[in-house]
Amino acid sequence: MKRPQDILTAPRAELEALQLEGVKKTVIKCYENVPFYHDLYDEAGFDPYAVTTLEDLQKAPFTTKQDLRDNYPFNMFAVPMEDVREIHMSSGTTGIATVGGYTEHDLDIWGDCFARGVWYADGGPQDVMHVCYGYGLFTGGLGAHYGGVKAGCTTIPMSAGNTERQIRVMREMGSTILCCTPSYAMHLADTALSMGIDPKKEFKLRVGIHGAEAFSDNFRKDLEDKIGYKVLDVYGLTETMGPGVAIECMEQNGLHLAEDHFYAEVIDPKTGEVLPDGEWGELVLTTIDREATPVVRYRTRDITRILPGECACGRTHRRIDRLHGRTDDMLIIRGVNVFPSQIEDVMKTFDQISSWYQIELTRKGHLDVVTLKVEPNPDFDFDEVRAIELLQRDMQERLKSALSVGIRVRIVEPRSIPRSEGKAVRVVDLRGDDC
């Protein structure tokens, strides 16, 4: 019998054929049912009936978050409201929220996508899934819930809050899979410890599926050590579905995209050009079989890259790297896109310096000059000028090869990098308005 997880190891050719069929249908469906897409394609001269390869999709204009906002609440819907079973909304921190609609089929594929996290962990009906993402308009709670139910887990809809009760339930009901934000997982572990409960001994947790927030590798390691389980990163957004668009497998080496439901491209956020695998850029998603609110080439503003090569787990769906911030953080230096996270990655490989930094942009004539200010760590043996010069030179070389742009490294005293609310002011642009 065919199981839903069989698609995860389908041959690439089969997957791509499925993607092409889905993308073709989505583009036509959007054009015929959503006035926004009708106008957009007519204006851009894009023929939705002329898509014959996945590459043809590159001719289609992008959809932005603003487009979704402009069509609040239901103008992006491609089905009659009688077919819509559920509504979710993204938090409208900057004004109007964006709305996602789900038909019965959409809810089913959502559960299927999130259930993959459970399947990656060889989980199923023997597991107890503890969901303490918030239930409500936010997609975290119900997305994880549908995934738990789909995978056959005993699913406990705890929702957020009341940490002590969470801990009691987790212990008494023997939860094995924890779904929540990574910071809440850490809070749960710390609270348990302060209650005299050692999560490693008294919890049965073996896997955490954590997302909706970025977390570092060190944070993950701390969390895994405290709870004694394995943490899988999950990615998603209300605009295309919710959590489950991509989830890490037990290799913890990139998140497998649900490629049978989403077609992913990575673009240069400035030019809109599609980038080859391995290059960092903005993730762009097209839904393949979403009925209520399909999107074509939706710009997520999330920075990642497609990891080249196959995953050691044997699944054929391509992986995206763990998110590297938002396009809003991107710097353009001498025409090259630079993400602060790329600089952080290089910095992490030098123990002589702390993680605080500041990027200063100045202009000398017509040339951008970038200075990275970093602080020495307390145990860095800087007694000889040579040691500092060597550090500067090594860092400059490493940055140059990682970013393809020259950055001057300056070692500064700890107090000279200002902290605001515990976070460093990372970029100071002194180039003036003409850039």
Place this chain on the structure above:
Amino acid sequence: MLEQVTVFLENEKGRLSALTRVLADAGVNMYALTIAETSDYGLVRIVCDKPAQAVDALRSADMRAIVTKVLAVAVPNRPGGLADLLDAFEELDLNIEYGYCFSVHGDEAVDVLKVSDAPRACVALADKGYRLVDTADLA
């Protein structure tokens, strides 16, 4: 070996006086202070009576300070005192990273040197009759 305090300071007005103020408030008495300067920063090297306390006080004031072991040799306070010592290093084929001199008592100077192979230098200098100085000797 002598315990020297090395402080990383940016080349900015007021930093050196801030440093000396911190040490004064911590009751640290300095015997010598030198600065190795670059265009961006300076390394301030200090010989004092309480190196460990000095580093603690500077770190509490958010400065980067470390204790470095350096070779300190007593030489007669006369012309040629340092030249003779450096000849000895040349014979040993040892690299000197940096050095400076100060005088505590009238008839004797202390030459401070950061060398590539301190243990070998110690033995060789002692053989040649040089007296090595540590923090306790300076009090």
